[in-house]
Amino acid sequence: MSEARGTRSGAARRAAPWLVLVAAAAALPLLSGDPTITYLATTAGIYVLVGTGLNLMFGYTGQVSLGQGALVAVGAYTTGILMADHDWTFWAAAPVAVLVAVGAGTLMALPAFRLSSWYIALVTLGAAMAARSLLVEFEGLTGGWSGLIGIPRPVLGPWELGERGVFWLVLAVNVVLFAMVRTTVDSRLGRGMMAVRDAPEMARSVGVAPARMKLFAFACGGATAGLGGALLAVHHGLVTPDDFTLDFSILFLLVVIIGGAARLVGPIIGTLLFFALPELLTGLAEWRGLIYGAALLVLMVYAPQGIAGEWERLRARRRASGTPSDAYGTSDVSDASGTDVPVEVGPPRGEPLGVELVGVRKSFGGVHALQGVDLTIEPGTVHAIVGPNGSGKTTLLNVISRLLRQDGGRVLLGTEDVSRATAERLARHGVARVFQTPRLLGASSLRDNVLLGAYARERTGGTATVLRLPWARRERAELTEEADRLLADLGLAERADEEAAALPHGEQRLLEVARALMTRPRLLLMDEPAAGLTPRELESLGRLIRAIRDAGTTVVLVEHHIELVASVADVVTVLDRGRLVTSGSPQDALGDARVVEVYLGAPA
Numbered sequence: 215m216s217e218a219r220g221t222r223s224g225a226a227r228r229a230a231p232w233l234v235l236v237a238a239a240a241a242l243p244l245l246s247g248d249p250t251i252t253y254l255a256t257t258a259g260i261y262v263l264v265g266t267g268l269n270l271m272f273g274y275t276g277q278v279s280l281g282q283g284a285l286v287a288v289g290a291y292t293t294g295i296l297m298a299d300h301d302w303t304f305w306a307a308a309p310v311a312v313l314v315a316v317g318a319g320t321l322m323a324l325p326a327f328r329l330s331s332w333y334i335a336l337v338t339l340g341a342a343m344a345a346r347s348l349l350v351e352f353e354g355l356t357g358g359w360s361g362l363i364g365i366p367r368p369v370l371g372p373w374e375l376g377e378r379g380v381f382w383l384v385l386a387v388n389v390v391l392f393a394m395v396r397t398t399v400d401s402r403l404g405r406g407m408m409a410v411r412d413a414p415e416m417a418r419s420v421g422v423a424p425a426r427m428k429l430f431a432f433a434c435g436g437a438t439a440g441l442g443g444a445l446l447a448v449h450h451g452l453v454t455p456d457d458f459t460l461d462f463s464i465l466f467l468l469v470v471i472i473g474g475a476a477r478l479v480g481p482i483i484g485t486l487l488f489f490a491l492p493e494l495l496t497g498l499a500e501w502r503g504l505i506y507g508a509a510l511l512v513l514m515v516y517a518p519q520g521i522a523g524e525w526e527r528l529r530a531r532r533r534a535s536g537t538p539s540d541a542y543g544t545s546d547v548s549d550a551s552g553t554d555v556p557v558e559v560g561p562p563r564g565e566p567l568g569v570e571l572v573g574v575r576k577s578f579g580g581v582h583a584l585q586g587v588d589l590t591i592e593p594g595t596v597h598a599i600v601g602p603n604g605s606g607k608t609t610l611l612n613v614i615s616r617l618l619r620q621d622g623g624r625v626l627l628g629t630e631d632v633s634r635a636t637a638e639r640l641a642r643h644g645v646a647r648v649f650q651t652p653r654l655l656g657a658s659s660l661r662d663n664v665l666l667g668a669y670a671r672e673r674t675g676g677t678a679t680v681l682r683l684p685w686a687r688r689e690r691a692e693l694t695e696e697a698d699r700l701l702a703d704l705g706l707a708e709r710a711d712e713e714a715a716a717l718p719h720g721e722q723r724l725l726e727v728a729r730a731l732m733t734r735p736r737l738l739l740m741d742e743p744a745a746g747l748t749p750r751e752l753e754s755l756g757r758l759i760r761a762i763r764d765a766g767t768t769v770v771l772v773e774h775h776i777e778l779v780a781s782v783a784d785v786v787t788v789l790d791r792g793r794l795v796t797s798g799s800p801q802d803a804l805g806d807a808r809v810v811e812v813y814l815g816a817p818a
């Protein structure tokens with residue numbers, strides 16, 4: 215009871231500054247009495263709205279867009295045409311504007327599936343340029359250079375919203391959107407977005423489909439831009455092509471970058487600094503270009519994470535300097551992970567999966583990485599794959615996990631032929647992966663990194679998550695408890711709230727294992743998990759691998775550390791130049807004369 219009260223009062227304490235901020239913003243038009251301030255504040259609110267959508271796309275999902283201005287234009291013109299020419303109400307026109315902008319945003323996203331982010335930037339820049347020409351060309355619909363005039367204000371019951379009313383509407387929309395985005399980025403969806411941004415292959419290995427996630431992000435960006443456009447239309451009462459210049463489109467990206475990408479307050483800070491402040495300092499108008507350019511240069515050199523990112527970094531540093539130094543050393547963690555703490559591994563999602571490879575071939579240009587490999591991996595065993603550098607071990611894991619498609623041959627999981635399946639689908643069937651170099655959400659907490667492992671297991675849908683419905687909260691609480699238990703088992707409990715990027719190498723590897731275990735895997739593929747570990751960490755890794763097998767998971771272990779292999783493997787397969795040399799018990803395989811030759815380069 216008292217704990218619940220404590221949690222509630224903690225939430226109230228966290229919400230208090232926001233409530234004060236919203237109350238102060240809401241009181242602004244009443245306190246200032248200057249219509250110009252209200253007008254500017256409304257425009258700033260619309261920019262924050264569009265910036266928040268772009269932050270989801272760019273900050274959280276890594277999809278650059280210089281074309282948000284074009285989508286705002288789509289929303290503004292759709293609203294203008296429906297309201298001024300067809301007498302629609304704002305409440306009917308705005309949803310249509312949002313839908314049309316989502317459609318346009320999704321179209322813009324199509325190249326994103328094939329291109330890297332900087333090419334997408336060029337595509338979206340092209341869209342921004344084309345949009346302005348289209349607005350002029352389709353004169354009959356858009357009014358050409360003169361644009362659309364006489365767009366009425368929204369009417370709410372008996373009241374037509376005035377300047378202040380539109381401001382309060384924009385503020386309310388921002389508050390709702392902020393709450394929705396806050397919940398989204400702190401959920402399965404948000405973790406999936408960040409995985410696509412930080413490590414697309416890792417994202418696929420936990421069940422995230424990058425193409426769908428990018429589409430979702432572009433749709434969110436389109437929706438907020440469309441809504442921003444609808445509000446801009448009724449705010450100005452007219453729309454012209456001159457409102458949607460290239461500068462206008464680029465402004466939103468700058469607002470996000472300067473404020474702090476992937477920080478919720480980023481677009482607010484960016485808009486205040488980049489739009490509101492210069493508008494208020496009108497005396498500096500002629501120097502504005504120079505001030506913008508210089509500020510951008512200085513910020514990108516000294517605060518590449520934007521103002522909000524820099525603020526967080528300083529706060530973290532202050533917290534660290536106030537903490538006794540040994541609490542941040544590696545000893546307590548490796549002590550915890552290296553002692554006899556029994557590692558409890560939860561049961562897999564189903565029966566352990568066996569693997570069968572039949573004549574698998576894979577080449578990269580002239581390099582034949584796999585040359586007709588036949589291999590059976592029995593369910594419920596630890597099966598090690600060893601061989602010299604470049605012998606094809608990682609390629610083999612990539613083919614099994616479907617991150618790579620083989621050129622020839624077949625791959626079976628259990629009895630199912632998965633030769634054409636995707637990595638995301640396999641992840642949903644219980645295949646997990648630990649990578650050769652840890653692939654983590656560097657800026658997220660350890661707990662969030664582990665929770666990402668539950669991506670394919672979470673049952674709560676997007677709507678229930680965003681609305682924080684009771685079953686969504688319940689599932690979240692259960693998974694968080696499970697993630698914390700895993701972190702505690704691996705000796706990382708004290709660091710659960712720290713950023714993953716701040717962890718030493720050994721703990722980053724353990725964190726990857728924790729994420730993989732969170733998937734409750736039926737088949738776990740581990741690529742050189744021992745690389746760079748201390749002897750103590752190696753010992754605990756060995757115990758962990760045995761515990762994973764004993765819980766009922768098949769483990770495929772690619773490893774150079776022969777002592778670890780000898781101590782944990784049930785079967786060892788040796789590869790050399792893409793061919794299978796031998797396969798058998800550790801003693802037989804590692805003692806085989808051909809294997810000694812492979813490793814030493816001469817006959818035994």
Ligand SMILES: Nc1ncnc2c1ncn2[C@@H]1O[C@H](COP(=O)(O)OP(=O)(O)OP(=O)(O)O)[C@@H](O)[C@H]1O
Nearest residue numbers: 578581582583601602603604605606607608609610
């Ligand atoms: N994406 C790629 N593009 C081109 N060549 C590749 C690619 N991936 C692997 N190769 C080549 O395929 C061969 C096998 O590589 P692979 O990474 O599977 O070997 P490995 O046994 O895992 O090596 P290591 O022990 O060094 O990790 C190597 O010659 C490598 O250079």
